[in-house]
Amino acid sequence: MCEDRIALLNGAEAAFATASGMAAMHWALCSILRAGDHVVASRTLF
Numbered sequence: 001m002c003e004d005r006i007a008l009l010n011g012a013e014a015a016f017a018t019a020s021g022m023a024a025m026h027w028a029l030c031s032i033l034r035a036g037d038h039v040v041a042s043r044t045l046f
Helices: 002-010 021-032
Strands: none
Touching: none
């Protein structure tokens, strides 16, 4: 229900809520990366 309201407020098709910013980063990266992919990031990514 929370995600539905956020999506409605933003005019989006859907929304996804996480408990923390790190969980959001993890979810976002895991949704686009595949086995064998590499991520190049600084130590201050988050």
